[in-house]
Amino acid sequence: MKNILTICGREMKAYFASPIAYLLMALFGLIFGFFFYSATAFFVMAGMRSQMGGQNTPMSVNEYVIAPLLGNAGVVGLFLIPLISMRLFAEEKRSGTIELLMTSPLNDWEIVLGKWAGAMTMYLCILAISAINVGMLWFWGRPDLRPILTGYLGLILQGGTILAIGTFISSTTKNQIIAGGATFAVCLLLWVLSWVTSYNEAPWAAAIAYCSILTHFEPFSRGIIDTKDLVFYLTAIFLGLFMTARSLDSLRWRA
């Protein structure tokens, strides 16, 4: 456990010692800020229109603003997370520092978990920027906290999955661009897999759609924690990290 924290701590320092942490946080803040503005502006306009029309049905901030916003944050994450994960192992393999880690008294799992946890913390810092915008809603309304929390839980799980995949891909190459690009491609594919069910209702299509990382996020943004989705994300994270550990071990055999 101590070793995991040591590696995680060094990863955090590496992110914050380079411009990448600040760049990613700024980019995310900018994009999310725009989404936030659009969503609230649209909400205000729709609210005015319904009042003018004489209808007085209450509109939910959670449903109209927060749920779509968190969904968008997930999509932005899809683009940004490969930028976080790409350096994890590729950089160490290129610079030779991997030799230090692999000749220190650590086991492979400690290295993998430490790296992933470091990247995860970086992702949480980025995600925290969005909480500023979401928190602002409390100045003017009273959103329901529970779906917001489950939504963030969903984002964390989804990000963790993409990071686990990215960690694995990073461990297979010395080239950060390849690691980032391949992670992005794989995650984009995993995202759009859900489209299959829209034109095909065969059981295999449902099975393919089940593999999509996005379909499992939706319930979270509506405030539902479904065991099925939880299991999907946790399994995917475990699988990604397991493959990373194997890939690290194979470095020894293939050299």
Add this chain to the structure above:
Amino acid sequence: MIKVEGLTKRYARNVAVKNISFEVGKGEIVGFLGKNGAGKTTTMRMLTCFLPPTDGTANVAGFDVIEQPLEVKKNIGYLPETPPLYPEMEVSSYLRFVAKLKGIPNGEITKRVDEVCERTAIAHVKNTIIGKLSKGYKQRVGLAQALIHNPPVLILDEPTSGLDPEQQREARNLIASLSGDHTIILSTHILSEVEQSCSKVIIINDGRIVAVDSVANLHNRRGASETVLVEVAGVPEHEVRGKLELITGVATVTPRDGREGTASFEVRSMEHHEIRPDIARAIVHAGWNLTELRAVGESLEEVFLELTKSEQGVAASTEAAA
């Protein structure tokens, strides 16, 4: 301290290390000598548990590299060919990180970091970012990293490569100062380095060990005859030559280009004859000025070239036979 038996490393297409065996005692400094690509790095990587051997066993500090890798790793300090440094970190925070990885208790980390900084003379750059250090300093930080947990065994892969002569000398002195407490294996392709800092030499060529011996023994490897350089001032060359040829035990006298006004020769003795005292006596007796009298041992370089060449010859002939 280190015991290697029948160690072999086979890659998909070639065999990098073929069935090597050697032993290193406690406190010894052993030079691992070979051309580039001879299998030095591969052997060191197997000893540090970075690569598993295909065959054979290696025992480091009493632990087996295959069965007990964690124990082995605790007992070695390893400096790879390129020092494993994170350029964005400060020297001290890098060393603290390595100290934690090596399992040093939190309370002792600061003390250990200070100690190794002192030892490797990097205390004054402790707060510098590693990426901004010169190559020589980076190498020292790499060495500090290997020393941080005070391991009984040090494995240094080309510790002086890429340094300027001054830095090389410093690095050699530093390594020499570590002997005694630590058992050291260092690899190099610079022969003078081995002569200066190692007690024992392992010459490896094409994945095989071709010689394991002390530096002194390697020097005397070829025959028992000796070669002596003689320089005499102010006397015509032929006179000196005539005198030298008369001395018992002298086999050949070859003139060399000497300084102006001197007669200079390379004198080779017959086997089992020591000729230097006789030469000195003869020249002084004649009343000449002896300006130089020096035995030229066979340089390690020649031994090395011969050993690695003959090995290739053997390999070629066996291939031809097959």
